[in-house]
Amino acid sequence: MALTLVIEDIHKAYGNLEVLKGISFGMQKGDTKVVIGPSGTGKSTLLRCINRLSPPDKGQVWLEGEEITHSKSNINQLRAKIGFVFQDFNLFSHLTALKNVSIAPMKVMRMKKKEAAKLAMEELERVGLGDKADAYPAQLSGGQQQRVSIARALAMSPKLILFDEPTSALDPELIGEVLEVMINLAKDGMTMLVVSHEMGFARSVADEVIFMEQGVIVEQGPPQQLFASPKQPRTREFLHKITELYGEEREKGN
């Protein structure tokens, strides 16, 4: 089966600090993969390397057979096929929620205004925010903003959505509404690569969990296997710390 996303031997350094030291994996259509690991191990950098927001120093990335990392690739076109959800939402502050979602279809996919507005409304309703279409980002809560940003990504009918710690900047009581949207997306068959600390989410919908540390993939596998019986000692250490931090109840609750 043709793979949606292929990442091969990605290296990235910032000055003298090597952040990614050879990352490779693939994703099939409909896969949901969650990347976990200590902070600063390059997880966010990896996501940004995939759509070349931070071009990798070495290595290649293919999206449905097209090489993103190629110098002659039409990067804008390729980026349009990859959704990106940021930790800080990054909604366009001067536009309403509706406009935020419809602007890319209009400007990038050259959709007509009416069509785009209709599409935007559909996506907003999909994330449960149809009634907030005319609100500005500053008038929305963090959880609402993040859901709008997911709708914004969905409006482009992406082949893959990258989530960069989507709930890390949210107040605890707002995390649930965002995770709910993400779970539904995964169940609907969206191909998702999620960097997150939310183990409950990983447990419920991830096809694979990837544990990264110090710029390399230490271990990867289906969540039940990785969480229950991790093979690597470092994986075990990390999971221990996480469980202590978040507590058993949260895992069970999700």
Place this chain on the structure above:
Amino acid sequence: MRSRSLLAVVGVLSLLLTTIVVGNVSLQAQFDPESTYIVGVEATFPPWAWVEKGAFKGIAVDAIREIAKSEGINLKYQELPWPSLIPSLAAGKIDLVVTAVSVTQERAKVLDYTIPWWEINRVVLVRKDSNLNGITALCCGVTVGGQGGSTDFEWVKQELAPNPGLDIRLREFEDPVMAVEDLKIGRVDSVVIDSDTGDKLAAEHPDIRVAARFYAYPPEPYAIPVTKGDPQGLLPKLNHGIMELYTSGKWAEIVHKYIPGAIILPIPAYMPEYVGSYQHPIPGLEE
């Protein structure tokens, strides 16, 4: 919507800008460049040239209007401050200058002159309550003011100030009225200025008086300057027009309108040798 209204504002601004700029340029082009000449006027020098309620007035202005009529020239007036007048003429941005312009050797190098129509003398103005006389007003620690670039002030600058024995300080002004303002409040002790303007100013301001009158030798004439080489061929017309004005008596009429009782000198007045356009044959005059 809001971005759109912003864009609209920007669009309107650009449109406005273009219209204004183009409008001004095309207005310029309306005048047939062949027969319209631009007259530079310094409108802050009464009684020779000033602006009252938007209309140019003064001896020089009335005279040039008459000349234009009799010689059939179209004129467009451009007002400029004194420091910009001569450079604009030299650069060809204007075709002639109509105000009180003295004939000097330096200027004759970059300009050509019509026949002179006036001669001036110099006065020294002081405060009425000061006891300065013609000598003490120009020496011994005083500050002398005048219009920068005028022959009167240049005389002070070049002939008097460099002499350490005289010990004077200078203060330059853009026009004579400002110099007199500073004289009144004591920032300068005396003002050196041509006699027509000086007498008028002394008459208008009871708190200043004429301390001395200098008769220039050789005489210092006024004339109308044009660009060197007379590229527009104005000299013949202007000279002819000036003579017409004089012989018809209109010149005396105009002068007396502004300086009643003034002595009318025969035209052409004193013509210094160093001016090229005073060598015979003089353009526009029959020999």
Place this chain on the structure above:
Amino acid sequence: MYKVILEELPYLLQGVLVALELLLAFISLGFLVGAVLAVMRVYGNRLLVLLAILIERFFRGVPAVVLLFLFFYGLSGVPPFVAAVLGLGLRSAAYQSQIFKGAIQAIESGQMTAARALGMGKLKAIRCIIIPQALRLAIGPWSNEFASELKDTSLAYTIGVIELLRRAKYIVSYTYGNNTLLVYGVCALMYLVLVRTGNVILYRLERRLAIPGFERREEGG
């Protein structure tokens, strides 16, 4: 004494119109060129950045009157008004570009990143996402610039633009300086009214364009 002022009032008010016309024209020029310079400065490659810096340095470093002379004497067949628009306009562009640069840089970098991530090209992102926000941020500091530019219109008399101040000078001249303070006082009053009106308009504009939920600056600032 007062009679003269009253008689000359229409003439002076015409001068106000000339000043406004000049201001509008050259500030628009400054706006367009300034915005381009700011974008060049923030988003351009090394060559564009260098070019923008050189242009800014020149037009900010040369006194306004000298610029006016450069354009007046340097360009042939150009009437004083146009030379004034060009000279003052390009100078204004240099100052305005600093304002816009500050506004653009005040926008979080995440805005540009998000736009690029959606597939927008750099120029499109600048046009649709950055500039609309930057313009709103710029209005505040821009009103200061507007006030100072309005006062700069009086410099145009040096190359023959007969605006308000020059007309006041005429009156002082032919009355032989008998009412200097009064005439210039009236002049000052007119400039004051213009500046205040302009600021009020700009403040209203800022309010209308404000994004709901964001902080606004205080009036009179």
